[in-house]
Amino acid sequence: MGLLxxxxxxxxxxGxxxxxxxxxxxxxxxxxxxxxxxxGAEVEALAAELRxxxxxxxxxxxxxxxxxxxxxxxxxxLSAFGRLDAAFDNAGSGPVPAPLAERSEDDWDEVHALNLRGSWLCLRAQLRVMAAGGRGGSVVLNSGVGALVGGFGDGVQQAAKHGLAGLVKAATADYAGHGIRVNAVAPGVVRTPATEGFxxxxxxxxxxxxxxxPLGRPARDTEIAEAAAWLLSDRASYVAGVTLPVDGGITATWRLS
Incomplete structure (x- = not known):
């Protein structure tokens, strides 16, 4: 049997x-x-590949x-499958790092629209359906190591990531009684198309x-996906309200240089 x-x-x-x-x-x-x-074209091509x-x-x-x-x-x-059991709210973006005082109000609004507001909107819709369905469920948000330490990257994005940690705790308090587990993964630096320019x-x-x-390298995208899959699965059935570092040990030692 697979995890999911x-x-x-x-x-x-x-995408x-x-x-x-x-x-x-x-x-x-x-x-x-x-x-x-x-x-849309990217996710449709991926869905066709998987089908x-x-x-x-x-x-x-x-x-x-x-x-x-x-x-x-x-x-x-609901239309395709009649229910919802799990969600990985992964959508997010990150600006080029810069000192906090150099950021504009537009920067703040743009970063928080997707990284915090968008995650809350998705989580809200998912929790409503899971609670109404009575089957429980599991949601994992993609946060970042900036939710757990200070001084990591851009302060505007870091504020959004701290907000996601708060959402995880609030959702757990509100919905664990419905059998719904909410957690987050907190990656460090991940090598993806979005970071390839760096x-x-x-x-x-x-x-x-x-x-x-400490592990001496950036994460692979599959390593973050593996952690999310475990948190979504029944093998993590007693894990709730956690923002899990998947950061190669950054939060264990914190030695940015």
Whole structure:
């Protein structure tokens, strides 16, 4: 049996990077998938790839910073599969790091719209359906190591990640009695298409990551997906309200240099 056998699972931000890696992993683990992102062509191509491999999968092009986008994604799960068991709310973005006082109000609004407001909107829609269905469920938010330490990257994004940690705790307090577990993963630096520009600019960035990460390297997108799959699965049945570092040891030692 797979970790996610027969679990109807939403993945947001599924078009590329961690989301796409999660979609392929969750498919191998037996999930029935709803893939959502702004990039409709990307998620449709990925859903077609997974269907060709035998995984039931549907794609939704949605702006997940809006209540309509979040609710349409949940509605797609109900329409295709009749229920919702799990969700990996992975959609997010990150600016180029800069000192906090150099950020504008537009920067704040843009970063928080997807990283915090969008995650809350998706979580709200998912919790409503899971609670009404009476079957329980599991949700994992993709946060970041910036939710757990100070001084990591951009302060505007870090504030949003701290907000996600608060959402995890509040949702656990409100919905654990319904059998719904809410947790988060907190990656350190992950090598994805979104971060490839930093690595491609020269060796300095990769050397900094190696020095500041006890394991000596950035994460692979599949490593974050593996942690999310475990948290969503019944093997993590007594884990709730946790923001789990998946950071190569950064939060254990914190030695940015």
């Amino acid at each position: 056998d027969d679990k109807v699972t939403i993945i947001t931000g599924a 590329r990077g961690i989301g796409a890696a999660a979609a392929r992993l969750f498919a191998r683990e037996g999930a029935l998938l709803v893939l959502a992102a702004r990039t 060709a491999g035998g995984t039931p999968a549907v794609a939704v092009a949605a702006d997940l910073t809006t209540a309509d986008g979040a609710e349409r994604t949940v509605a797609a799960a 690595f491609a600019a020269g060796p300095e960035f990769e050397e900094t990551v190696a020095r500041s990460t």
